[in-house]
Amino acid sequence: MKKYLLPSLKITLVFLVICSLLYPLLIAGIGHFTPGGGRGETIVVNGKVVGYANIGQKFDQDKYFWPRPSAVAFNAAGSGGSNKGPANQDYLKDVQAHIDSFLIHNPTVKKENIPSELVTYSGSGLDPDISPQAAYIQVDRIAKVRNLPTDKINSLIAGHTEKPFLALFGPEKINVLRLNVALDELH
Amino acid sequence: MSTEWMGIIASFLITIIIAYPLGRYIAKVFAGEKTILDFLSPLENRILRFCGIDYKKGMNWKEFLKAMLTVNLVWFVYAFFVLLGQGHLPLNPDKNPGMSPDLSFNTAISFMVNCNLQDYSGETGATYLSQLFVFTFLQFLSAATGIACLVALFNGLKEKTTNNLGNFWAILTKTVTRILLPLCIVIAVLLAFNGTPTSFDGKDTITTLQGDTVQVSRGPAAGMIAIKHLGTNGGGWFGANSAHPFENPNYFTNMLEIIVQVLIPVAMIFALGFYIKRRKLSWMIFAIMTLGLFCLLVPTLVTEVYGNPLITKMGIAQPTGAMEGKEVRFGPAASAYWSIVTTIISTGSVNSMHDSFMPVSGLMQMLGMLVNAFYGGCGVGLLNYYIYIIITVFIAGLMVGRTPEFLGHKVEAREVKIAALVTLLSAFIIKGGTALAAYYFVYHNNIDWAVKPSAWLNNPGYHGFSEMFYQYISSNANNGSGYAGLTANNPFWNITTGFAMILGRFLPIIGPVAIAGLLANKKYIPESAGTLQVDSMTFEVTTFAVIVIITALSYFPPLVLGPIAEYFSMH
Structure with a gap:
């Protein structure tokens, strides 16, 4: 178990950056160009x-x-x-x-x-x-x-x-x- | 009406047309062959080196499972504490509070295991930080975990004799970078251009045309909705899930979401054929699973389009079918199709409220989750089907009086014991849980709990029983849809379904991977005239029969008490 703990922590960190930070920011950036600017069309x-x-x-x-x-x-x-x-x-x-x-x-x-x-x-x-x-x-x-x-x-x-x-x-x-x-x- | 039928036929056909090449692509990715995203290799290798992983080193089944379980434990602890403290953390424009300990426990497990049962409502129960850094994150990684474990099985089947099932970390990483993330970006952008919000603004307050003041919840939802479907997760940004007009704005997005949720489960079936070079086996499995889909789909479609007979009795028209809990822009046909697709694969997102479906449809939804292997969830669907195959091999072997074998390896007592245990466990969890809940509801309904059992149910009688039964079925199947009338956010339900989800996830993964590891380690027996042909129609039909028999024997009594009794009370 111990052998796998450090890789587990590090890979969690890496994918938090990719999936939870960069990915939503990218979509939010593209969302600016949609009707309603990503805030919902009014x-x-x-x-x-x-x-x-x-x-x-x-x-x-x-x-x-x-x-x-x-x-x-x-x-x-x-x-x-x-x-x-x-x-x-x-x-x-x-x-x-x-x-x-x-x-x-x-x-x-x-x-x-x-x-x-x-x-x-x-x-x-x-x-x-x-x-x-x-x-x-x-x-x-x-x-x-x-x-x-x-x-x-x-x-x-x-x-x-x-x-x-x-x-x-x-x-x-x-x-x-x-x-x-x-x-x-x-x- | 005919355009509604066209909509679901097209959705199904497009799914197959995309899934086949995607399956070939997935097989290439894991076989290390050339693909168009090879430019990502240096990045992937850098990630793995940063994590201190020797990604070229293979793992045996025990090492593989240890790595998988350790990282899942880390995710659980992390998710639990973020949810508990979300009220004090950033990205909380609507000032939503932290979750209670029992709700955090349930929700952390729910997203870690790819179930996405939601005892909270997104608008008021989660912050943007939790939505992105817990839910979206786990939606990617839980789907990747399921796929990685299936690839371990592929590796076991591919070689004649091996103890190397692949490197868990490398497969996990590639699943995210090569499959999930690129597709999600495309899906999220399509959603955004059709009206799903993407910005970080909080709730808006507006005065309507008629002069009422209301609030409108928003948030960067498009990215989460993409992975929620592609990863067969199902947990929505908003309480009403994909019935919400922001989460599923029009018929195009409805087709998109219904197609992408079943894409990877189907693609993995074809990937199996390409990967182990047995394409006929893939087509056979696909045919049987599709037969299962149609057996559940047709009664549901007919029932929902026909409408509620008790409303017909009141003398009003149901030109489109049963509309309670459904949205006009989708209509009953697409809602019925969605409800079956989402229950046979383990998505559990909804575009209409399952609690208000007719009893026959409810029965079909439950059966879809009880079998849990007609396509099934990301990776885990085929793993579940593999268990059914092992049992069929065993029974077929008994019938012809030979030692059972599967693809050149003898299936012996140990493997069959594991398979039987996995199968029987579901029945124990589901019926045990339901029995416990029903006991408290009947005998202690005034007990001094946060929510008294007498206040659990939104409907009396048989349908109320179905609400409790459905909750455990959904938890055990890691489906996550619900009869939402059940008041589930209290310690009893949060804790019991939490355990149901965790057992329903890991035992059906550990079992098949262990069997795959054990079989792959055995001496290879070349095919002979007496070999059981597992890619023959006879074998596949036998597998189907085994699935039907196991499910019927395990669950007939509670199904009679719930949807079947309700049906007869209405007719």
Whole structure:
């Protein structure tokens, strides 16, 4: 054992320098040239940062598109899901409560058209996206509150729908924050 | 929906396309043949000389294991004290506190053994110093340790008779400089350009569009996320791991992370064939492991895309599938694929919350970790598979009534005893741990501990049992994923899973390396008509059957109490 102790200590030191010091510094250096400069890409409205492009945020006012429920209340000082099992009765009541509240705020929507993502918690609690379907079923509510024609909002959604990666891989999605920023600019 | 299927098919195919040449490259690196990174030789030699290592001197299996265990002990002591004192050390912009002794114990072991079970949350429980100088460091070196031990096995298989399994230090160093570091730089840069933070800035405070004030955790995460996957470690920078939009910003990064985590495990299978010049054996092993992957993957995909039947009953639509605990940008198909890949190899990173998967999927995830050899972790996956091979050789030998041999060496009582011990040990750790936890939960649930057993679980009934069972499976398999609803940061869980991880790591490494050393030392028996053909389909199918039988016999009862009972309660 003793024979191996000194080499162990020295090799630990060497790789601390390589893997924990030089490597992160190199990546941080390259990170300066990325969008957002390695600090996370932000969205700015009227010169004011209103959020990070990738981090979802809470919208519960009727005039905005709503994101998915969050188990961490969209405070990105932490992250995580509900971790509820699929057959947990308390959890199912929770889902039912989300459905009821959605129907109260969106009286024109039929229950069978609510996509499940709008009433279930995301994995990170910070999911920035919803599917196009989840956006379209909120149009009537927003049109009424904002006094806007529905087709104007529909075309806004169409314009903000992000195609699958390379148009081939993965689901379509819409970034809720970007959509709401654009919605505020509609007149 | 079809683009979601395309995404996972492409991810799988790209993995194989890259892994094959990578395997050839890895074989060349360790055989000392010419490769494009040979300009690093002077640097590597200087490192080894600085450490006082005669890198040309080979080691027998005992020396090899002694060196490996000594350096791991050093890493454990170092990691434990840094984590304990992180609150008073630099690189702590968010003013996070030091870890408690039991949490430091658990976390130091967890990263040293390539498990990366995390009883803390990155945003609030670790400083940037710990993330880089403990976690990232150990993610590199634990992966390199696993690979080095597998290369020792390669060396034992390569020569007819030898007691030289290679120089541990030299293999360890080359693994980092020639394989892990260059690939990690590429991966980290790709992540950075897709939105993963790299700077050392602390938490930001912002006012949202709607007017709420929230904080956003950040940090130099891209480098760690690269090695977390390439090294099959799995420990994330943020609490939500790769479900977090910074840690896995879009579908491209999701494909990248899912591909690179399985890259080295698959490449090592091909490297075996190139290294010992038995490519057919490699393809056979690859075929059986891939069969194992599909057996677990298909039920999971079908279940998750179908959705939660109890939510369907409420009368709402599940056009994309079960969405609880999943992210819209990945969707259920890619989440299901990830959850199986991450459990068969020992990564344990997640892009969706396993606790919220359907019972059938949970069962498949558990089986993936219980077998722990369908591709398996960096290096250790093939070592685990080697144990199954030895047992199969033994059983096949009994069936045909000949002394069992493997690649020209007689497999005798001593080797079979070691293999059997390694196999039975897992069942003991997992079921023993779960039984102990369940006992306290049922009979002493109000005991005066930091967290009372009655408050451990996030879900009642069968699923609650699964939360405890999963934690020990994951610890023993050095996987590190979890049913995160379990309140694991308290002395009971930190200490018991700490021991489960350490036993689950070193015995399955010591066992196969010892067997390799013992076999390589024996007289070589040339092939004859009566030799058991280990690269034949018959032998490989027998190995698969042995894996299925061992796993079923060992774990059927607890699987019935957990996911299987939950399934029947829902249908």
